Amino acid sequence: MSKDYADVDYASLTTGDRNPVKRYLQKRRLKHSLLALQSTDQNFSGAILDFGAGNGELCKRISLRLPHCKIVCYEPSANLRRQAVENTQNFPNITVIGNLKDSPVADFDFIFCLEVFEHLPDQPMEAALNDLRALLKKEGKLIIGVPNELYLPALLKGSLRLMRRYGEVDARPLNILKAFAGQPPKSREIVAFDGLPYFLRHMGFDYRTFQKKILNHFQIKRSYGSPLPFFPIGLNFEVYFICQHKAE
Numbered sequence: 266m267s268k269d270y271a272d273v274d275y276a277s278l279t280t281g282d283r284n285p286v287k288r289y290l291q292k293r294r295l296k297h298s299l300l301a302l303q304s305t306d307q308n309f310s311g312a313i314l315d316f317g318a319g320n321g322e323l324c325k326r327i328s329l330r331l332p333h334c335k336i337v338c339y340e341p342s343a344n345l346r347r348q349a350v351e352n353t354q355n356f357p358n359i360t361v362i363g364n365l366k367d368s369p370v371a372d373f374d375f376i377f378c379l380e381v382f383e384h385l386p387d388q389p390m391e392a393a394l395n396d397l398r399a400l401l402k403k404e405g406k407l408i409i410g411v412p413n414e415l416y417l418p419a420l421l422k423g424s425l426r427l428m429r430r431y432g433e434v435d436a437r438p439l440n441i442l443k444a445f446a447g448q449p450p451k452s453r454e455i456v457a458f459d460g461l462p463y464f465l466r467h468m469g470f471d472y473r474t475f476q477k478k479i480l481n482h483f484q485i486k487r488s489y490g491s492p493l494p495f496f497p498i499g500l501n502f503e504v505y506f507i508c509q510h511k512a513e
Contacts, residue, residue: 310335407506
C-alpha cells in the first residue's frame with residue numbers, strides 16, 4: 266500500500282464525471298437512494314446520518330427535501346471531508362464530522378450508506394456494520410447502496426472501462442467476461458486511502474455475498490436497483506437494500 270489514493274476530487278468521479286452517461290447514472294443513483302424518504306413529511310425534524318458521505322452531495326439533497334431535520338455528514342477521509350465542508354457550507358442543518366464520537370446526535374431515524382461497502386475489506390466492513398447497528402434507532406431505516414458488478418451491467422461498465430483504462434484489473438476482457446457470467450475475480454488489490462485499507466476498483470465486488478453479510482446484522486425489508494428500480498436487480502447498475510433492526 267505504498268501509494269495513497271485519497272487525493273481525489275470526488276465530484277469529478279461521480280456527478281461531475283467527464284462522461285455524460287456516468288454523470289446521468291450518478292444523479293439517478295442519488296435520486297433513487299432517497300426513495301426511502303418519499304413518505305416522510307417535509308416538516309420532519311428527526312436525525313439523518315450519511316455514513317461515508319464523500320463530498321456531502323447526498324446531504325445537500327436531503328436538506329433541500331427535509332429542511333427541518335438534523336443531518337450528520339460523516340466522512341473519515343480528511344480530503345473528502347474538506348470537500349464536504351465546502352459543498353455544504355450554505356446548509357445550516359448539516360454538520361460534517363470525521364469521527365463518529367463527535368456526532369451531535371446519538372442515534373438516527375435514517376442512515377444512508379452509499380458507495381462505501383464495495384471498497385471495504387472484511388474487517389473494516391464488519392466494523393462499519395456494527396457501527397451502523399449501534400447508530401440506528403429501534404424503528405429506524407438503513408439505506409445501503411452498492412454497485413452491481415455482475416451480469417449485463419458488468420459487461421456494459423467493463424466496456425466503458427476498456428476505453429478509459431485498458432489493462433487495469435477492471436478493464437481486462439477476461440475479467441469482464443467472468444463478471445458477466447456471474448463469477449467475478451476473487452482477488453482484489455488493497456490500496457491505501459488516507460492510510461486506511463481500501464479496494465480501489467469495484468471489480469470483484471459481489472452484492473450477493475454482501476447481502477448475506479447484511480443479514481447477519483439486519484433484516485432487509487426491501488431491495489431494488491437503479492437506474493430502473495422497477496426492473497430486476499440484475500439489470501441495474503446499482504443495488505439498494507432498505508434495512509431495519511431484526512425483530513426481537
